[in-house]
Amino acid sequence: MSSSQASKESPSNKVQGGVQSLEVGLTVLDVLIDHNEPMMLKEIAQAIDMHPAKVHRYLVSLIRKDYARQIEDGRYALGNRVNSLSYSGLNQNNLLEHLTRAATEIKDAMQCSVQIAKWFKDGPVVIQSVESDSPVSIITRIGSRMPLTTSATGRLFASLQDKSTIKALLNAEWLDADTNADLDLKWQHYEQLLNDIRSKGYATVTGDMLMGISAISLPISTLSNSAPENGAGQTQYAEYALTVIGTTEQLPETQDQRMVEAIQHIMRKHLPS
Incomplete structure (x- = not known):
């Protein structure tokens, strides 16, 4: 095996796989963190160019794990887990x-x-x-x-x-x-x-x-x-x-x-x- 081939197959040069759904969920969370105040569903969707119904599914999961919360007026805000971290x-x-x-x-x-x-x-x-x-x-x-x-x-x-x-x-x-x-x-x-x-x-x-x-x-x-x-x-x-x-x-x-x-x-x- 040539040195060039070894270099190409080295773990350090490989693109590591990931979980796409997790990355999308964290992108939704990033919007709430960056905005740093409650947001409407449509505002979050516009920020990441995603359909509101899809964004809502990710928000439901974030709320279940206490990384987000929905307040009385319907807007979404950061949950206690984010503050704790x-x-x-x-x-x-x-x-x-x-x-x-x-x-x-x-x-x-x-x-x-x-x-x-x-x-x-x-x-x-x-x-x-x-x-x-x-x-x-x-x-x-x-x-x-x-x-x-x-x-x-x-x-x-x-x-x-x-x-x-x-x-x-x-x-x-x-x-x-x-x-x-x-x-x-x-x-x-x-x-x-x-x-x-x-x-x-x-x-x-x-x-x-x-x-x-x-x-x-x-x-x-x-x-x-x-x-x-x-x-x-x-x-x-x-x-x-x-x-x-x-x-x-x-x-x-x-x-x-x-x-x-x-x-x-x-x-x-x-x-x-």
Whole structure:
């Protein structure tokens, strides 16, 4: 065999085979990643010059594997698995840098203060704070532990923890506020609140911690084998939370969903995809 023939038959020079349907599915996913916000079916189809019915079949498969999701208005967006893959390659310092940049843009866009908190065994602690330039200044001290009962940050983290993890912390807060508190009744009401937070995916408060002050808290999720299990296999686990704090006029309850979507849009821009 000549050297030229050997070269032609070398594995390094062969075109490796692949799975065409997988490549097409990943092309559909790439469109959602590049666009980085919800899209209509026809928009995705136009982007890759494919019939909408065919694109829909691939989207169904991506949704089943949680790489995509369909929101209430019918548009398609990235699923939790894509976000989890994004965060898994980041160390904590890099993640905090990205979150701080996101917090700064949110502060500028909404004229509200923004805090980043991390979950510790004694509860959530503020690790970064970006203060608003507006006349009404709400200072959040780095190192402060946020209460589980009255802060949006605390409520969000509580909704993501096992009952055994938060029960003692909650009892201590309730008894500190009222030594005669009916702890069983308090817990019943609090469980209803946590269920509502879990269904929405974010937590809010209006005047619970400070009169006239509102807050919206969103999770920064990662995949963890050691996280509290809600089902089989790995679960979504939020070690960090980003919380926007402003006046009730800046963060009206009636506009919660719209503001959450605006915050998430900015977060997606700054967290690596």
